[in-house]
Amino acid sequence: MTYGDLVSIIVPTYNRAHLIARSVGCLLKQSYPNIEIVLVDDCSTDDIEGAVADLNDPRVKLIRREKNEGASAARNAGVAAAKGELIAFHDSDDLCLFNKIEQQVRALEGLPDDYIGVYTAVLFYTLVDEGSYSQMKTHILPDPSSSQLSGDMYRPTVNGNVMNLPTMLLKKDALTASGGLDERLRNNNDWDLTLRLTRLGKFHFLPEPYYIATTVLAQTDVTHHISRSQKFSAKSFAFITGKLRRSGERSSELARHYYTTAGILLRLGRSRFGRRYLRAALAINPFHLRSLLLYPMSYVNGLYPALRQLKKRRVSGKT
Numbered sequence: 001m002t003y004g005d006l007v008s009i010i011v012p013t014y015n016r017a018h019l020i021a022r023s024v025g026c027l028l029k030q031s032y033p034n035i036e037i038v039l040v041d042d043c044s045t046d047d048i049e050g051a052v053a054d055l056n057d058p059r060v061k062l063i064r065r066e067k068n069e070g071a072s073a074a075r076n077a078g079v080a081a082a083k084g085e086l087i088a089f090h091d092s093d094d095l096c097l098f099n100k101i102e103q104q105v106r107a108l109e110g111l112p113d114d115y116i117g118v119y120t121a122v123l124f125y126t127l128v129d130e131g132s133y134s135q136m137k138t139h140i141l142p143d144p145s146s147s148q149l150s151g152d153m154y155r156p157t158v159n160g161n162v163m164n165l166p167t168m169l170l171k172k173d174a175l176t177a178s179g180g181l182d183e184r185l186r187n188n189n190d191w192d193l194t195l196r197l198t199r200l201g202k203f204h205f206l207p208e209p210y211y212i213a214t215t216v217l218a219q220t221d222v223t224h225h226i227s228r229s230q231k232f233s234a235k236s237f238a239f240i241t242g243k244l245r246r247s248g249e250r251s252s253e254l255a256r257h258y259y260t261t262a263g264i265l266l267r268l269g270r271s272r273f274g275r276r277y278l279r280a281a282l283a284i285n286p287f288h289l290r291s292l293l294l295y296p297m298s299y300v301n302g303l304y305p306a307l308r309q310l311k312k313r314r315v316s317g318k319t
């Protein structure tokens with residue numbers, strides 16, 4: 001690839017027509033000249049066509065899906081329609097700096113052929129109004145304490161989701177070879193994809209937070225926030241740990257993920273399935289203290305979530 005190649009930016013959206021001027025608008029202001037924006041609407045009921053018309057820019061291509069199948073399916077549809085050999089992702093409620101794509105293309109251009117992507121830091125901030133401004137929180141990923149950020153990123157990615165998908169610029173052939181996003185997953189789908197991508201090639205990191213993402217307050221109604229759904233989290237951890245196991249992974253990181261899966265299942269009242277994951281964790285690491293403590297609790301329905309709630313009340317009481 002060379003500087004000037006077409007970059008296709010995939011933007012899935014659902015009932016966010018009111019945010020398109022902001023989210024897609026910042027992409028239209030990119031300093032990199034050769035882009036197309038593939039906006040994939042997942043069966044919205046708002047006026048997405050009107051929002052796109054207001055942009056009045058031929059670089060925006062709107063795809064209307066006939067069935068609501070989630071962000072993964074929408075992103076895959078966008079990649080299939082993309083004309084560029086370089087792919088970037090962007091969420092329809094987020095922002096990025098004006099030179100994000102340019103800096104990533106320039107970085108990728110100068111890297112060896114075994115590098116398949118460039119990612120950046122991402123700055124998260126809480127959506128608040130004036131009355132709740134005191135509850136504003138920010139954090140940055142990857143964590144500044146991370147020991148490895150570039151090169152072979154498979155092992156750091158097994159440990160956790162280091163690279164945020166919307167911060168990536170990827171070679172399309174590598175993305176295609178990875179199989180794309182798993183449409184069975186409703187959250188943690190970016191982590192699952194990145195685990196497969198990091199087996200195919202190396203990544204380069206740009207430390208400036210070129211991407212800016214929003215989160216919601218903890219007490220906000222999260223009924224429609226799939227990323228915070230315990231049900232979908234349990235399913236995604238079960239899928240991802242299963243894939244890791246089948247690939248031959250037997251590490252302390254996998255044992256920790258088994259423990260996390262068990263904890264989610266216990267909070268959902270699925271104690272029997274939770275014990276299965278605790279046994280898997282202990283089979284890898286018989287001295288994993290948290291699994292050893294949680295295992296007997298799993299025989300008393302409701303005990304673990306009750307203890308968690310008690311701990312939360314104590315912490316909030318201190319603050």
